[in-house]
Amino acid sequence: MIILGVDPGLTRCGVGVIEAGAYRRLSFIHVDVVRSDPKMSQDLRLLAIYDGLVEKIERFAPDTVSIERVFAQENRNTVLGTAQAAGLAMLAAAQRGIPVALHTPTESKMAITGNGKAEKIQMERMVSRILGLNTLPKPADAADALAIAICHALRPAGALQGGEREQHLTDAQRQWALASQNAARQRGVRRGM
Amino acid sequence: MIILGVDPGLTRCGVGVIEAGAYRRLSFIHVDVVRSDPKMSQDLRLLAIYDGLVEKIERFAPDTVSIERVFAQENRNTVLGTAQAAGLAMLAAAQRGIPVALHTPTESKMAITGNGKAEKIQMERMVSRILGLNTLPKPADAADALAIAICHALRPAGALQGGEREQHLTDAQRQWALASQNAARQRGVRRGM
Numbered sequence: 361m362i363i364l365g366v367d368p369g370l371t372r373c374g375v376g377v378i379e380a381g382a383y384r385r386l387s388f389i390h391v392d393v394v395r396s397d398p399k400m401s402q403d404l405r406l407l408a409i410y411d412g413l414v415e416k417i418e419r420f421a422p423d424t425v426s427i428e429r430v431f432a433q434e435n436r437n438t439v440l441g442t443a444q445a446a447g448l449a450m451l452a453a454a455q456r457g458i459p460v461a462l463h464t465p466t467e468s469k470m471a472i473t474g475n476g477k478a479e480k481i482q483m484e485r486m487v488s489r490i491l492g493l494n495t496l497p498k499p500a501d502a503a504d505a506l507a508i509a510i511c512h513a514l515r516p517a518g519a520l521q522g523g524e525r526e527q528h529l530t531d532a533q534r535q536w537a538l539a540s541q542n543a544a545r546q547r548g549v550r551r552g553m
Numbered sequence: 554m555i556i557l558g559v560d561p562g563l564t565r566c567g568v569g570v571i572e573a574g575a576y577r578r579l580s581f582i583h584v585d586v587v588r589s590d591p592k593m594s595q596d597l598r599l600l601a602i603y604d605g606l607v608e609k610i611e612r613f614a615p616d617t618v619s620i621e622r623v624f625a626q627e628n629r630n631t632v633l634g635t636a637q638a639a640g641l642a643m644l645a646a647a648q649r650g651i652p653v654a655l656h657t658p659t660e661s662k663m664a665i666t667g668n669g670k671a672e673k674i675q676m677e678r679m680v681s682r683i684l685g686l687n688t689l690p691k692p693a694d695a696a697d698a699l700a701i702a703i704c705h706a707l708r709p710a711g712a713l714q715g716g717e718r719e720q721h722l723t724d725a726q727r728q729w730a731l732a733s734q735n736a737a738r739q740r741g742v743r744r745g746m
Contacts, residue, residue, distance in 0.1 A: 403643035403653040410644055432629040439625050443633040444640030450596035450604055451641065460596040 362389070365450045365509030366413070367502065368430060370441030371398055373409050373449075377420045378491065380513040383488030383536035388491040390420060391502045402441075410448040417452050426512035428504065429462040460544040463514050468504075468511040483507055555582070557615035558702030559606070559642045560695065561623065563634030564591055566602050566633045566642075567692075569699030571684065573706040581684040582628045584612060595634075601643045610645050618646040619705035621697065622655040654705050661697075661704040676700055 361381075367374030377390040394412030396405035427450065430443045453460045465477040472486045484496045484503045486552065490510055497503045554574075559569030570583040587605030589598035610618065620643065623636045646653045659669040665679045677689045677696045683703055690696045 402655070403652070406640050406644050407647040430633060432625075432632050436625040439633075440623060440636040443636045447599050447637030447640050448644065451599050451644075454596040454600040460594070462595075481578040 361513075362420055362422040363423050363509040364417060364420055365505040365507070365512070366427045366446070367504035367508060368399045368424060368428060368442050368446035368449060370396060370402075370405055370409060370438070370445050372501060373445050374411070374415065374502035374505030376497075376502060376504075376509050377416070377422065378506065378513065384512055384514060386490055386510060388497075388506070390416075391417070391497050391499075391506055393499055393502050404405060404407050405441075406444060406448060409445050410452060413449050413452045417456065417458070422458060423462055424512060425463045426463060426508050428468070428508050429464045431464075436513045446463060459468070463511045463515070465504075467471055467515070471511040471514045472507055475509050481544045554617070554706075555613055555615040556702040556705050557610060557613055557618050558700070558705070559618060559620045559639070560697035560701060561563050561621060561635050561642060561722055563589060563595075563598055563602060563631070563638050565694060567604065567695035567698030568606070568609045568662040569626070569690075569695060569697075571699065571702045571706065577707060579703060579706055581686060581690075581699070583609075584690050584699055585609070585693075586692055586695050589677065599637060599641060602638050603645060606642050606645045610649060610651070613653060616643060617652050617654055617705060619654045619656060619701050621661070621701050622657045624657075656701055656704045656708070657696075658706070660746075661700045664704040664707045665700055669698050689739035 361379065363378050363380060365376040365378070366374075366414075375390070375392050375394060379387045379389055381387065390456040394409055394416070397409040398405070400408070427446050430439065430446050432439065434442065450460050462544075463471075469483060470476045472478070472490065473482050474481070478486075484500065487493075487503050487506050487510060488496050491497075491506065497506055499523040554572065556571050556573060558567075558569040560569075566587040568583070568587060572580045572582055574580065586719050587602055587609070589601040593601070599722050620639050621637050623632065624631070625632065627635065628720050643653050652738070656664075662676060663669045663672040665683065668675070671679075673696075676718070677693065680686075680696050680703065681689050684690075684699065690699055
């Protein structure tokens, strides 16, 4: 099972991809940061982040996209851009019928270090150890995206947070996703794409 | 010049379309609300709003998409969903190379009634009068979307808020938008869309 983790952000959006095998054996596949230029207008920045996320999702074809949950009380200067980047990751997954899971940073720290208030360096070391890396994951700030992916793989069996959909869509959800894909395809045909 | 106004929201997203002719003569084209079901998961709700906005943008082919600006200090329960809906409207416009303008509710009230603290009913009456409607615009809560479109048409000549791009993209922005469209088209071809 491939899990693609997203640490959302408008300037830097972390993406980490892992494979979860039998007995919760986890292996590293990819880590990177999708960027947008703060000098561009907001709409073009969102387009850059969306295109970058779509490229990652299509390249790694994850079974689940695991995204860090954004809270309204976070830093006022960045929270709206962060929420919008998270929204684009959800959209990109939903357009492809891929289930989305949302996890809080505390859940991620708990799952990985057993301590919901773990320091960043502790998290990076544990992420490296869990994935069998010889060095700390680079770029450092994308380690959070790997952590969110690992968190989803290691979550207690049957755990379901609000907003999390599990591996299987309901019939209504699957029909919706398929209808949306068909509509997109037909738009593409009409425009000669 | 066709202007499509968006009053962003995750449950109800207002869309109002007007035409701005010579001498700032404005005429009504369309008003509606794009909805998502609050019982669905957040990713599928975002997909529903995005698909609805794309349908409106492709149907009316606006020259500008004018969106109500979202502030971090707004209602904590809804601000993230509102910001995400605004982000999807920006994405849908940017994907089609359509310029985006952001206007605050105060700017909209000032432009339409001359009073930045105008009451809702005052706004609805003025929107009706400006567009030459015989009744108040329906649905009532989509009047805000028409107001944001009118605000863009009536803004002081040369006014440019932060984050607003005017009618003409810079060369770099146009190249980016074209590159993104081409990438989307090629992905479509690869997937047999």
